[in-house]
Amino acid sequence: MRGAAGGANxxxxxxxxxxxxxxxxxxxxxxxISRLELAERTGLTPQAVSKITGRLRGEGLATEAGRRASxxxxxxxxxxxxxxxxxxxxxxxxxxxxxxVLVDLDGTVVAERRAxxxxxxxxxTVLAGVARSAAELAxxxxxxxxxxGLLPPGAGGLRAAAAGGLRAAAADGPGSPxxxxxxxxxxxxxxxxxxxxxxxxxxxxxxxxxxxxxxxESPVAExxxxxxxxxxxxxxxxxxxxxxxxxxxxxxxxxxxxxxxPEWDGYPLRDALERRLGVPVVVDKDTNAAALGxxxxxxxxxxxxxxxxxxxxxxxxxxAGLVFGGGVHxxxxxxxxxxxxxVLQLDGPPCTCGARGCVxxxxxxxxxxxxxxxxxxxxxxxxxxxxxxxxIDQVLLGGRTVAAAPExxxxxxxxxxxxxxxxxxxxxxxxxVRLAPGGTxxxxxGAAQLLLAPLFGRGDGG
Numbered sequence: 411m412r413g414a415a416g417g418a419n420x421x422x423x424x425x426x427x428x429x430x431x432x433x434x435x436x437x438x439x440x441x442x443i444s445r446l447e448l449a450e451r452t453g454l455t456p457q458a459v460s461k462i463t464g465r466l467r468g469e470g471l472a473t474e475a476g477r478r479a480s481x482x483x484x485x486x487x488x489x490x491x492x493x494x495x496x497x498x499x500x501x502x503x504x505x506x507x508x509x510x511v512l513v514d515l516d517g518t519v520v521a522e523r524r525a526x527x528x529x530x531x532x533x534x535t536v537l538a539g540v541a542r543s544a545a546e547l548a549x550x551x552x553x554x555x556x557x558x559g560l561l562p563p564g565a566g567g568l569r570a571a572a573a574g575g576l577r578a579a580a581a582d583g584p585g586s587p588x589x590x591x592x593x594x595x596x597x598x599x600x601x602x603x604x605x606x607x608x609x610x611x612x613x614x615x616x617x618x619x620x621x622x623x624x625x626x627e628s629p630v631a632e633x634x635x636x637x638x639x640x641x642x643x644x645x646x647x648x649x650x651x652x653x654x655x656x657x658x659x660x661x662x663x664x665x666x667x668x669x670x671x672p673e674w675d676g677y678p679l680r681d682a683l684e685r686r687l688g689v690p691v692v693v694d695k696d697t698n699a700a701a702l703g704x705x706x707x708x709x710x711x712x713x714x715x716x717x718x719x720x721x722x723x724x725x726x727x728x729x730a731g732l733v734f735g736g737g738v739h740x741x742x743x744x745x746x747x748x749x750x751x752x753v754l755q756l757d758g759p760p761c762t763c764g765a766r767g768c769v770x771x772x773x774x775x776x777x778x779x780x781x782x783x784x785x786x787x788x789x790x791x792x793x794x795x796x797x798x799x800x801x802i803d804q805v806l807l808g809g810r811t812v813a814a815a816p817e818x819x820x821x822x823x824x825x826x827x828x829x830x831x832x833x834x835x836x837x838x839x840x841x842x843v844r845l846a847p848g849g850t851x852x853x854x855x856g857a858a859q860l861l862l863a864p865l866f867g868r869g870d871g872g
Contacts, residue, residue: 429865432867436516441475445487472490504655507526509523510543529655642688650691653696654668695729720796725810727774730750751770752792776788806843807843808845816845
């Protein structure tokens with residue numbers, strides 16, 4: 411056992427060191443970085459850096475970017491990341507639309523899809539839509555004539571690393587449920603997250619649908635399953651990140667009572683999608699995914715060591731993603747960030763969550779009647795409570811509703827926080843309020859980072 415543990419620790423250390431080097435190659439951009447600089451900035455020995463970069467070059471993940479003059483001796487060879495050596499799909503499942511992006515290792519969006527969606531239409535319809543969009547996006551952008559679906563050097567290793575990383579969070583907790591829902595017994599293979607090609611679980615419970623043993627899938631769903639299953643052979647594709655409204659269990663990929671759609675309660679979305687698509691899948695709340703994408707995009711500035719921010723997403727619903735020290739804060743049960751369901755008005759208007767007077771209900775009601783100033787004031791009140799409770803560095807606003815009137819929301823929310831800061835008499839002023847970059851596809855891009863970020867040691871994506 412001691413030897414096995416030592417081997418596991420050695421493998422983890424090697425993965426950690428490789429992630430450090432990969433991240434520095436990524437942040438160096440096209441100008442590249444020398445092996446000496448890599449050693450200095452990682453604290454690794456030059457010999458260790460040479461081994462790691464040699465392996466990365468052999469796998470097609472790094473290449474020479476030229477030579478740079480040195481203070482003495484021959485010019486140094488500089489290396490850079492090969493962005494096209496790996497890709498990830500990110501899917502944002504909103505209540506009324508699906509947005510999917512394909513990004514490379516740099517996080518650059520290389521293709522995008524958008525389609526109408528009814529999240530209440532049932533699991534078969536929703537999963538078929540995800541499979542169809544993912545297959546069309548990936549095959550159009552990545553598959554080349556004559557490629558025969560073979561992975562190029564490096565992609566296979568990255569996909570294995572992604573699959574291993576996505577299982578790490580679930581390894582310490584209870585076994586993942588089967589498609590029958592929470593509490594159902596699972597085989598040892600299913601509990602470990604092992605996928606059997608073509609596996610179907612008898613009696614699969616699906617929202618809005620029949621158990622799988624009661625009849626065949628519709629032709630559309632069958633076609634989507636067939637097309638999606640081919641994703642495992644698409645060159646460089648590492649997997650799929652899915653972001654949608656919560657609450658949900660991020661570690662196991664199981665949905666809870668999605669606000670407004672209680673029929674999803676207990677549905678194992680991650681496992682169902684992995685069976686369809688044949689690639690690793692990670693599931694998270696839309697707000698957490700967007701927050702992770704923002705932290706990665708910023709290079710650690712907003713949420714780096716000692717830094718923090720709250721991302722408030724106002725679209726068809728309202729929620730928050732919290733980042734402390736560069737990592738997304740999900741909480742002990744991965745339920746943190748249910749910002750929209752704090753009660754601001756006792757005995758107020760009913761909310762879809764079942765309570766009354768929630769900030770989400772008040773804010774969306776104001777938006778519906780065209781009173782954006784009131785909507786911003788309500789949102790600002792909730793944001794001020796959050797800022798006072800957590801003492802965060804800044805508030806970032808995003809989502810479709812904010813994108814439609816950014817100035818009204820940024821200025822309106824900031825005014826509430828300014829007023830609170832003046833009342834409290836602090837010397838540092840109000841918490842800054844800014845528009846989050848990324849626009850309406852920030853959640854989809856963040857969903858892709860659920861796969862990519864752990865490869866670079868940049869937060870716990872899975």
